[in-house]
Amino acid sequence: MLRLLAGEAARRFGARAAVDSGSLVLSFADLDRLSDGVAAGLAHQGVRMGDLVALALPDGPEFPICYLAAAKIGAITAGLRPDRPVPLSRFDPALVITAPGLLPPLPGLDVLTLPLGERPARGEPYGAPQEDPSRHEPYDIGRLRGLHRAERPPPPLPPDPWRPVAVVFTATSSGAPKGAVFSNRQLEAVRAHGAGVRWGTGDARLLSRPLGHLTFMTRLPVFLQTGRTAHVLLRWEPAAALRVLAEHRLSVLQGTPAQLAGLLDHENSRPGGRVELPHLRLVLSGGGPPADGLIRTLRERFGVPVCNRYLCTEAGLGLGTRPEDPPEDAEHTVGRPRDGVNLALRDPDGRALPPGEIGEVLLRSGAVTDGYYRDPGASAGIFTKDGFVRTGDTGYLDHAGRLSLVGRSSVDTQSRA
Template sequence: MTTSRSFTQPPLPGRFANTGELLAAAARAHGDRDAYVEQDGTRISFAQWYRHARGLAAHLRARGVAQGDVVALMLPSTIDYAVCYAAAALVGAVTTGINPRLGPRETHSILAQAAPALVIRDSDAGLPEVDPSIAVLTRAELATCYSSNDDNFVAAEMDSHDPVTIIFTSGTTGMPKGAWFDAANLAASAAASGVMSAPYDRRLSSTPFSHAGYMAKLWDQLIWGSTVVISPVPWSAAKMREILIGERITMAGGVPTQWAKLLDLPNLERNSFPDLRLGVVATAPAAPELIERTAQLIGVPLVVRYAMTESPTVCGTDIGDPPEVAFRTVGKPQSGMHVRVTDDDGTPLPVGRVGRVRVRGGCVMRGYWNNPAMTRDVFDDDGYFISGDLGSFTAEGNLTLAGRSGDMYIRGGFNVHPVEVENVLAEHPAVNAVAVVGHPMPVIGEIGVAFVVANDDGPPPTLAELRAWAKERLGDYKAPDHMVVIDAIPLTAMSKIDRTKLRELAVAHPPAAR
């Protein structure tokens, strides 16, 4: 199933041979426009970004970093990170980002797989140590490198199939795996952006730069001339309002709770954010009431996007979609992307049947870095990437997710997909956030344990209330058998539900024997 999306002509149309060529063209075309703005107001233009990247690239080459080498960035989401990414591309190196929130085990696994020639790290952030055999450049040294003499620097000659970046998975199903992408992938991602991109957008971004939502979108930013405004940490609704207005944000992303808290601020009206054209919902479904309220109160449509590390663009809803579509589904395949839902043997399933989600298109990774055997295992004979996600299609062609294959549990012989249950429980008026995991029990096999964050304005629901709510909307066997009230849903370093932690909490707060 596929669909095509039309979009406004970008400021930099046409084909580019490689990232270095595009960086130079963007510097010329976008010049003094903001490329990045940090939370303290520090900013850099496209021309400055390119100039700093050339200086650093000259320094990297002088240190022996060559075309095809890997450069690992252990840096926070900052202007420095963006300059380092661009500099590595100019040298012809392959950039991988390591989320500073990862622990030593995950970090060392990534370093072992990527085998970088150089690590650029924040020396004052308490990060895991790097093996002494790997060369290190500290963040404190970068400013001097930016002013390196680059007059004679010539960017590496690359073609569209040379690797640009390795993006590591979150490791929720084992150690992180490195999905690698070339320039053609990044160009395809820009072409498939649809409503997400408009000329000279100013985007409020909370995506970690080591994430696919940044690393795979570099060409999208350069082609459209978009400004990336880095979201403040810690987040607050008041600060978000200040940035939306002060930085003239046109496109902003956030989880449903953040959008809800923004709408709860006093004195909001339809012209409160005159530049904001679009909001994006991430990590959890947005209730129809939230989508409708956002449109009515501040005049901003909310859309949903579905992606994965191995394919940073897959599906999305449209601005004109009914709120129920954005709540129940992740929309239709984006331009150039094809999605199948199949059984384990690869046979396509009919509408409404849950199966494995398979994806093909220009945005899909070329493979796992230095792991041809694993790469062969995740592509079928038709070239589709076999994801770990489960889903089904609606009659209208929208994809509905049912969770990860490893998240499914079997209660009394019946398969239960946690995401389906979570979407229903999230509609309960006393529920702010919810996650469900399976927990082993004698006789019945497994039961569902619901972890609930209550709304601020009242007590949490009782288990009986949650079960009754679920049974009215789902098969009775899908209703949770146990409930644990918690302050916040635990998240991984990649802002996904940490189901491993939840399973540990289920053991620590066991249900009564059945």
């Protein structure tokens, strides 16, 4: 699936930026071409269909190149996040691809370290802005040294909706890492929801989460089909986020409640006052319930609709409010199920609850995970008999079908995505 989408995106969008990290820009054409060479390199390294490839890389062009390359040969990509350490030996990856200084020694594992430069000094993130941020360096293929091969990749694999593509690690309440598995069929469900039959209609976005997060791992098909540029920050900082939004005239600001609140605090303390964002048309808050008053404050500050987004990692797709909804929807609820998503509220005995009664929040759609990677016991515990995934949240529905969250249940599932 990703191989076909990447090739078509390269044909349609060519030199348009697919990933912009501030100092490096990778076009759609180069993304497809370079991932072909890395796919050949992975095969040369002995990676085969069904093997796990772990990516411990800074957010930048190398992550999507390697992710696409693995998908092109039928391997599974696990994106590692700095905030959620994973004991890799337990998951037995065929290859770990990393950059200098990001991982401790991994005896017994095959590790390939890309020459991306030494880890920056404390307080100085990767991809720090250049003196003239409008001038980007051409992508240096030497950054893929030891992995890229100047030859054609292995031939395309036959279509298989059940072939695993991605593993997304999240932390549970017990702290034990689990990896939700997403196959071609889940990525297709996300693609159909986010892009439908449209090509080239995606507006550029500043990503608020690491590339190893669900947001990018399962939505790469949407970025490819819509031609959406992914602007990435190696570390979320309010000043850097505002700079990217203003310089690139982005129309959507998205972030967690904590990130958005931090952005408001930064503006209030900024000596130069507010940053003008005349092209902004929407603010999206997701990843947890917003604090009281945050949604209203964001709407008043930016003068645009503010929407909530809600899902858990295992669900793939979830709920949300819409720009045309009454403002109080986003202030007090996380909205209604998105297209193709079923929502249920049930008591501990599995009985459906009427509006107003608090129960366990369950979600079901074509994007729900296949289960946890190499953990059938934990996988069995997150599904109901009729295919709903347990989010670990409790809440209630109002008369209009809007969900309000009230807390966490005793089910040991992932944190909100």
